[in-house]
Amino acid sequence: xxxxxxVLSYLLLYKYIALxxxxxxxxxxxxxxxxxxxAAASAFASQGYFxxxxxxxxxxxGNLAGDNLGYFLASRYGQRFLERIGFNHILRLxxxxxxxxxVKTYPGSLIYFSRFLxxxxxxxxxxxxxxxxxxxxYFLYDFVGEFSYVALYSLTGYLLGNQWENNAGxxxxxxxxxxxxxxxxxxxxGTLFYHRVKKKKPQx
Amino acid sequence: MLYIAxxxxxxxxxxxxxxxxxxxxxYRLLHSRGYLDxxxxxxxxxxxxxxxxxxxPSPDSIQPWMTYRYVNTIFGLPSHYVSQKLGITDSRxxxxxxxTLPLNNLKAALRAYLASQKKTQ
Numbered sequence: 001x002x003x004x005x006x007v008l009s010y011l012l013l014y015k016y017i018a019l020x021x022x023x024x025x026x027x028x029x030x031x032x033x034x035x036x037x038x039a040a041a042s043a044f045a046s047q048g049y050f051x052x053x054x055x056x057x058x059x060x061x062g063n064l065a066g067d068n069l070g071y072f073l074a075s076r077y078g079q080r081f082l083e084r085i086g087f088n089h090i091l092r093l094x095x096x097x098x099x100x101x102x103v104k105t106y107p108g109s110l111i112y113f114s115r116f117l118x119x120x121x122x123x124x125x126x127x128x129x130x131x132x133x134x135x136x137x138y139f140l141y142d143f144v145g146e147f148s149y150v151a152l153y154s155l156t157g158y159l160l161g162n163q164w165e166n167n168a169g170x171x172x173x174x175x176x177x178x179x180x181x182x183x184x185x186x187x188x189x190g191t192l193f194y195h196r197v198k199k200k201k202p203q204x
Numbered sequence: 205m206l207y208i209a210x211x212x213x214x215x216x217x218x219x220x221x222x223x224x225x226x227x228x229x230x231y232r233l234l235h236s237r238g239y240l241d242x243x244x245x246x247x248x249x250x251x252x253x254x255x256x257x258x259x260x261p262s263p264d265s266i267q268p269w270m271t272y273r274y275v276n277t278i279f280g281l282p283s284h285y286v287s288q289k290l291g292i293t294d295s296r297x298x299x300x301x302x303x304t305l306p307l308n309n310l311k312a313a314l315r316a317y318l319a320s321q322k323k324t325q
Binding site: 005006008009012013044047048049176177180181183184187188190191194 | 209212213216217219220223224227261267268269270271273274277278299301
């Protein structure tokens, strides 16, 4: 059995506990197929095997818990961890400071759009914690992003019902659209940021 | 830098439009088949149920990763029907993954049950 089949068996056996665990692990660190699991759980809800509202709430809670754990660990131990493994020089690089300033200036789009990409999401949580984005700001964008992500995948899974497996491409394309939209917005912001920094530099 | 950013922006926008177009095409296909035939969110549940009547799961859609409890639920089987038909003695039944059991036996048992239900109707 492949990894998706194993995860789906686990989902059918342990229901909401499995859904929470997979959403949590996917949001925290591990590359588990959490999007497809959410869509599958919603499709199972349309067949009466799950409760759709509980699926929504449990998936949202799992994602938020995983995201926030990653953020807290990075903000509390991130720098110390980098020093211990000998990568502390990264924190002193000029490019890192530019990235830090950029992320602090425009945290919204980065956090919001990364929620739709479970592969990128944990890295953004770590970055947000590492550069010191205030928790309230982080949580606001995280909540709005995760709410949109869970709504998109769960409603699509629910509507597709028995056909969810045949339309798995729909989920990939949705993620790709959000990635590109995020990339376009960040590119615009990056260009604006670059010009702002350039203007700030004292003229010699 | 600015020219590179503009060029990258144009490429990304083109890809975005292409992907969105493809996604829109898929949406239209689903819509034309009546899967997304909803106007308001609160009607979602009833529409989904209506759609399922046209697309009941078939015994052929059973996969090894499914559990007996799930199969019993979606096909509306009595809880011990499958265990009796296939001689399953595992105490974990129906919370058991179908796994290595020959799927054809299970599908045949299901077809027999669905046929008997049709007859009684």
